Amino acid sequence: SCGGARCGRSWPWCCCRSYAGRRRGAHQPGTRHRGRRRLGPHGFISYPRLYCYFRSAAAPHDQRAAAALQQNLDKKLFGQHLVSKVVVKAVRGFLNNTNAKKPLALSLHGWTGTGKNFVSKIVAESIYKRGLQSKYVHQFVATLHFPHAHSINLYKDQLQSWIRGNVSICPRSLFIFDEMDKMHAGLIDSIKPFLDYYELLDGVSYRQAIFIFLSNAGAEKITEVALDFWRNGRTREDIQLTDIQNALSVSVFNNKNSGFWHSTLIDRNLIDYFIPFLPLEYKHVKMCVRVEIESRGYTVDEDIVSRIADEMTYFPREERIYSDKGCKTVDAKLDYYYDF
Numbered sequence: 001s002c003g004g005a006r007c008g009r010s011w012p013w014c015c016c017r018s019y020a021g022r023r024r025g026a027h028q029p030g031t032r033h034r035g036r037r038r039l040g041p042h043g044f045i046s047y048p049r050l051y052c053y054f055r056s057a058a059a060p061h062d063q064r065a066a067a068a069l070q071q072n073l074d075k076k077l078f079g080q081h082l083v084s085k086v087v088v089k090a091v092r093g094f095l096n097n098t099n100a101k102k103p104l105a106l107s108l109h110g111w112t113g114t115g116k117n118f119v120s121k122i123v124a125e126s127i128y129k130r131g132l133q134s135k136y137v138h139q140f141v142a143t144l145h146f147p148h149a150h151s152i153n154l155y156k157d158q159l160q161s162w163i164r165g166n167v168s169i170c171p172r173s174l175f176i177f178d179e180m181d182k183m184h185a186g187l188i189d190s191i192k193p194f195l196d197y198y199e200l201l202d203g204v205s206y207r208q209a210i211f212i213f214l215s216n217a218g219a220e221k222i223t224e225v226a227l228d229f230w231r232n233g234r235t236r237e238d239i240q241l242t243d244i245q246n247a248l249s250v251s252v253f254n255n256k257n258s259g260f261w262h263s264t265l266i267d268r269n270l271i272d273y274f275i276p277f278l279p280l281e282y283k284h285v286k287m288c289v290r291v292e293i294e295s296r297g298y299t300v301d302e303d304i305v306s307r308i309a310d311e312m313t314y315f316p317r318e319e320r321i322y323s324d325k326g327c328k329t330v331d332a333k334l335d336y337y338y339d340f
């Protein structure tokens with residue numbers, strides 16, 4: 001129990017935002033939240049709901065937010081043409097829609113180190129000034145927050161109450177579920193009502209919320225398609241969403257280790273987009289190395305770039321096209337070459 005401690009960015013199930021919400025009567029079933037007055041951090045009177053509304057929910061009408069998302073993805077994300085296209089369309093469309101019928105639900109799939117967390121961060125930064133640090137952004141990591149299979153019913157209750165409490169406070173809340181493939185089967189179904197087409201549930205509307213699920217499940221399927229294109233002499237940019245999306249959702253639905261195994265979220269079509277992250281090639285790894293060198297304030301040395309990219313391992317064994325860690329570990333390898 002947090003015992004009324006100050007609200008932090010950690011994961012206190014019992015308290016903080018849910019607790020604060022309860023104190024304000026924000027997420028009691030059937031209670032309408034009116035944004036009551038309270039003293040802000042500097043002694044000013046603040047209106048929590050309005051604060052959230054103007055800081056966050058006003059973003060949909062801000063073309064700059066959508067433009068920033070596009071710009072950032074174009075500039076920072078390598079080798080993921082499908083991701084850039086779909087994420088921009090989905091998020092921009094959703095933010096600009098004042099009459100959304102359901103929350104936005106995106107499921108990002110792909111090999112490790114291909115940019116799933118990176119993209120979630122860019123999405124958060126485009127909507128909320130403080131990005132992942134915003135108190136309206138909630139990140140769950142399956143192995144950290146839902147470790148024990150025997151506690152699944154408890155987690156279900158806690159997850160529901162966490163989401164209910166936070167959406168009551170801020171309708172434009174963002175929930176990111178990492179490591180979906182390590183989530184106990186059935187747990188994620190507990191949030192199904194929130195992702196559905198209800199106008200109100202116990203007086204709360206979830207239609208402005210955004211849910212992003214991250215998973216390695218389906219990576220083999222994605223690699224299979226990418227390899228097929230490569231072996232047939234076609235460029236990876238020729239791959240269309242339609243070449244992967246259906247097969248991906250079916251494979252995730254039928255994969256016992258996907259977190260979405262036989263999930264009602266999938267069979268009730270509550271996930272809006274299954275977004276495939278293609279495995280990264282040698283040239284993409286080099287791009288990541290260059291960015292990392294520049295971010296540390298050094299001039300790019302192409303010799304070091306090649307040496308680091310060469311150190312990574314690539315698959316399949318014969319062709320050696322795709323990095324098996326994507327761009328992960330690139331920053332650690334740099335430490336060896338530079339005396340920081």
Ligand SMILES: Nc1ncnc2c1ncn2[C@@H]1O[C@H](COP(=O)(O)OP(=O)(O)OP(=O)(O)O)[C@@H](O)[C@H]1O
Pocket residue numbers: 076077078079080110111112113114115116117118119215216280288326327328
């Ligand atoms: N496609 C990419 N374009 C640019 N940078 C990338 C890309 N993929 C990964 N990176 C870099 O590598 C780092 C690690 O990637 P990230 O954490 O997003 O991988 P992930 O797909 O979420 O992996 P995992 O499945 O293991 O969680 C990112 O912070 C980013 O710096």
